[in-house]
Amino acid sequence: NAGVMQNPRHLVRRRGQEARLRCSPMKGHSHVYWYRQLPEEGLKFMVYLQKENIIDESGMPKERFSAEFPKEGPSILRIQQVVRGDSAAYFCASSPGTDAYEQYFGPGTRLTVT
């Protein structure tokens, strides 16, 4: 049973380009969460999605960032016109439900903006 998969593992983008990060949740999980982690810092919640719905995007910047979790295919976190401050590790997690459920994390995508 494959765990949470994220790709790419490393992504380098120049300022102004777009970054697309993909996340495939564990089989049977319909809840997906995205987090951002700056070096030597904690995990900051960005967005929580269920299939075809954004449930909570309170942690996501209103501009340049968007997320989706289509009926078919992986969840995608999209960052338009990247800036150096977007350089971070982006983790995706999935769970079979909410509240009392543990979250299973993917290996993360390390985004570097040059």
Place this chain on the structure above:
Amino acid sequence: GQQVMQIPQYQHVQEGEDFTTYCNSSTTLSNIQWYKQRPGGHPVFLIQLVKSGEVKKQKRLTFQFGEAKKNSSLHITATQTTDVGTYFCAAYTGTASKLTFGTGTRLQVTL
């Protein structure tokens, strides 16, 4: 909004010494989870506590949930180099069941 604070931010111990990290919330929590993140790795779930005053053990790790369900602790007995990493507490908050992570405690263990 909901804040979950952890202390200390960083601790350096010699192998064999004990280690404790504390997690404090400004509001009452329905449950609390603990995760470990190795350097360069991703968070891995360790345990969940639900009941007031609950204590759970995993080998050398002891987890406690406070009576008022506002604080929690993780204690490691006789640390080993394999314990190196950052330990996060986390709690579900908000109407949309968002998992809020504590600030984390980074543990360094040397021989």
